[in-house]
Amino acid sequence: MPELNLLWLQSGGCGGCTLSLLNAEQPALMDRLADASIRLLWHPSLSEASGNEALEILRACAEGRQRLDILCLEGSVMTGPSGTGRFHMLAGTGRPMMAWVEELAAKAAHVLAVGTCAAYGGITSAGITGPSVGATGLQFHGEHPGGLLPASFRAGAGLPVVNVAGCPTHPGWVLDTLLALSMRRLTEDDLDALHRPRFYADHLVHHGCPRNEFYEFKASAEKASDLGCMMENMGCKGTQAHADCNTRLWNGSGSCLRGGYACISCTEPRFEEPGHPFTETPKVAGIPIGLPSDMPKAWFVALAALSKSATPKRVRENATSDHVVVTPAVKKTGLK
Ligand code: SF4
Numbered sequence: 001m002p003e004l005n006l007l008w009l010q011s012g013g014c015g016g017c018t019l020s021l022l023n024a025e026q027p028a029l030m031d032r033l034a035d036a037s038i039r040l041l042w043h044p045s046l047s048e049a050s051g052n053e054a055l056e057i058l059r060a061c062a063e064g065r066q067r068l069d070i071l072c073l074e075g076s077v078m079t080g081p082s083g084t085g086r087f088h089m090l091a092g093t094g095r096p097m098m099a100w101v102e103e104l105a106a107k108a109a110h111v112l113a114v115g116t117c118a119a120y121g122g123i124t125s126a127g128i129t130g131p132s133v134g135a136t137g138l139q140f141h142g143e144h145p146g147g148l149l150p151a152s153f154r155a156g157a158g159l160p161v162v163n164v165a166g167c168p169t170h171p172g173w174v175l176d177t178l179l180a181l182s183m184r185r186l187t188e189d190d191l192d193a194l195h196r197p198r199f200y201a202d203h204l205v206h207h208g209c210p211r212n213e214f215y216e217f218k219a220s221a222e223k224a225s226d227l228g229c230m231m232e233n234m235g236c237k238g239t240q241a242h243a244d245c246n247t248r249l250w251n252g253s254g255s256c257l258r259g260g261y262a263c264i265s266c267t268e269p270r271f272e273e274p275g276h277p278f279t280e281t282p283k284v285a286g287i288p289i290g291l292p293s294d295m296p297k298a299w300f301v302a303l304a305a306l307s308k309s310a311t312p313k314r315v316r317e318n319a320t321s322d323h324v325v326v327t328p329a330v331k332k333t334g335l336k
């Protein structure tokens with residue numbers, strides 16, 4: 001495979017997606033890049049080059065002296081104040097990062113938004129800082145097409161901005177996307193409506209959750225550390241959030257749910273402002289507002305009533321405990 005040059009920039013974010021990427025394992029980050037024939041031109045945290053050396057790499061890409069195959073942006077684009085982008089100037093250049101990103105995106109064969117900030121605006125666009133900072137995504141603002149780049153933007157190889165959303169994004173999502181690009185195996189059909197790679201966005205976080213038995217019987221956690229399903233009371237959006245977190249584990253063994261925390265749907269646009277505390281489930285007449293994404297409300301209500309009436313004692317009591325208090329029955333006869 002011919003080598004692909006990758007340039008990684010950071011703007012309005014916390015750097016968490018890079019930290020997450022460093023947790024890549026089996027194989028590790030640099031081995032995976034080498035396997036995919038990807039050469040890191042520059043990364044602000046991982047490269048030795050800084051100051052003028054780093055700027056020269058950016059200039060060479062912008063001026064077409066250096067072929068730019070993949071441009072990754074981590075963090076939102078800061079367009080404020082008043083659309084000037086001057087809230088984030090690229091040191092030593094006298095130009096806003098926004099202008100650099102725009103210029104480099106026009107030169108790149110592929111453009112990746114790494115993390116929900118770069119994809120949709122994310123945490124940086126939340127709350128009172130949003131309007132003044134002017135944080136937005138590369139090609140989406142929230143769920144609406146058109147961030148820094150117009151909805152019609154296509155990178156040199158023909159794809160729109162690929163949104164590897166997540167806060168932070170899973171290292172496997174980034175590296176599998178890069179691998180697919182290097183193998184020329186990522187097409188527009190492989191992206192969902194929000195331009196996330198479908199290999200992880202066609203799944204729900206709920207799939208593979210170890211709390212699924214509690215979910216089936218609507219045996220719910222009532223407080224932090226309870227073992228039960230966290231949808232009814234604790235704000236879990238795993239039945240609506242597009243990601244494979246419970247089947248593609250984090251650091252080989254973890255997920256938010258396995259760590260005892262509700263899924264707050266960090267791969268979705270506008271997750272940062274749910275309009276309620278993250279660990280509380282908003283309800284009307286006792287029924288959660290956010291029901292499973294593809295289930296009619298009447299079905300859910302009927303199913304919940306039926307399953308609650310059939311909840312085994314073991315599941316019901318363990319749901320509100322922080323350890324197993326009722327163990328599965330042992331039957332005398334052989335299993336059939
Ligand atoms: S805790 Fe969330 S992801 Fe897990 S079973 Fe319940 S709703 Fe699904």
Ligand code: SF4
Binds near residue numbers: 205241
């Ligand atoms: S479980 Fe939900 S909140 Fe946690 S990383 Fe996955 S999508 Fe994000």
